[in-house]
Amino acid sequence: MVLVSVSCFYVVDITALAPMVRVGTLPMRLLALDYGADVVYCEELIDIKMAQCQRVVNEVLQTVDFVAPDDRVMFRTCAKEKARVVFQMGTADPDRALTVARLVEKDVAAIDVNMGCPKEYSTKGGMGAALLSDPEKIEAILRKLVTGVSVPVTCKIRILPSMEETVRLVQRIEKTGIAALAVHGRFKEERPRHPVHCDYIKAVAQAVSIPVIANGGSLDLVKANADIEEFRKATGASSVMLGRAAMWNASVFSSQGPIPVERVMEEYLRYAIRYDNHAFNTKYCLCQMLRDKVESPLGKQVQAAQTNVEISEAFGLQDFYLQTQEQLQVRRDSLYSSSQPDQPVMDGDVTMMAIKFERREYPPQITPKMFLLEWSRKEKLEQPLYKTVQRSQDRAFQSTVTVAEKKYRSSLWEKSKKFAEQAAAIVCLRVLGIPEGRIGEEDSGLVCKRKREWKTNGFTEEEGRKKRHIAGIQQENESSEFAAAANGSHHKPNGPAAQL
């Protein structure tokens, strides 16, 4: 059953991919959607970690990434799943829950709170199944979310020791105004191998008028697509959520019948490559799919692989891997060299310009960094100091150079650290109106133009001296002294200037 809009999110009979830590990342969610899942939950993400994340539009991958301060992508999503993805969080704090929900709400279809995780790491912080014994906290969290965000809010619970207690709890939960309720039909002490309690789910479905999503049937009840409807009927629920059955073979969502797991793994891997999924996560998910075949030759190859390239080789997908990398690189190049205005802007205390370092624009052995270093020496300034960062989503670099206590940076990210430093040096040189060594520079009038525009920064010296300096620098570059200085050491006369 296909959902027609976010507003009727859970109203109709749906099948959902259950939230699963490490499993429910973007490639698995997209795969489940391809096979016929209507809704896909992300893995549980803890509110404290998410609250520190920044929302970053990743134009290369065409995703939205929520990036932690250590540059780890905590949650990656894309337009294809926007109307279907449920963001599940682990929380025990209404305010923090709201902060996180507001951070992600425009990129997801609904927000879910995990109230079923029995693991100690969750319960000791008052999250997951610990919430089941604190209905006031449940109400506070859900009410805050329902009134605070514009997308539907849901929660996922386990059942309580008696049917009466379970019914009382869900009736309180319903009053908070949530859009739907997922019920994992196991007590919090029960393990995944224990049989699911369909009668409890049925009691819940009868006790509330919001849609109930039955969960917990993977091991014994739902082995094939046709079993989904049987499970739904047995629980009286309006929808079904699948965890392990989907993790083992996501084609369980397909009404066309099962697809061999080897093909499913290949399809999964294509998404993992396309969306630059972390290799360890890719490997983990593939190993879950391999199940008892994990010691097979393919299983061993997957286990030995350390990178997405190596995993691709195990599946004969190295050409696909290379083609995808090339496509991403083309997109990266076109984005970074797009015609952004090259006017300087201030970002905090950093002067920024959209500048890329194009090697072909400079004579061999000449770089902007050399020019900046030489100029700094002549001005008796401290040597330029470069600080470079790398972002995880596309491994691109951005460098900030400090000269005379002022910072300069290109707003465009570069594919290497060296290029990022050169771009930062160009920004500094252009802002200060200093020649940068580009072929045909004197003809371009750029130096004079920049000098006129940036008279206020205190660095513009008489133009004549700078122009003489351009002419002189090439000769100086031939000398070993310049090369040593370029390396940041006056004691290494033979250091290659090209490193600058």
Ligand SMILES: Cc1cc2nc3c(=O)[nH]c(=O)nc-3n(C[C@H](O)[C@H](O)[C@H](O)COP(=O)(O)O)c2cc1C
């Ligand atoms: C690997 C794995 C990770 C899980 N992580 C989560 C999670 O992040 N949030 C959650 O609410 N439940 C989590 N669960 C529980 C499932 O969502 C589901 O409730 C459970 O597997 C029972 O459904 P099933 O019988 O269809 O597998 C996880 C289960 C598995 C197997």
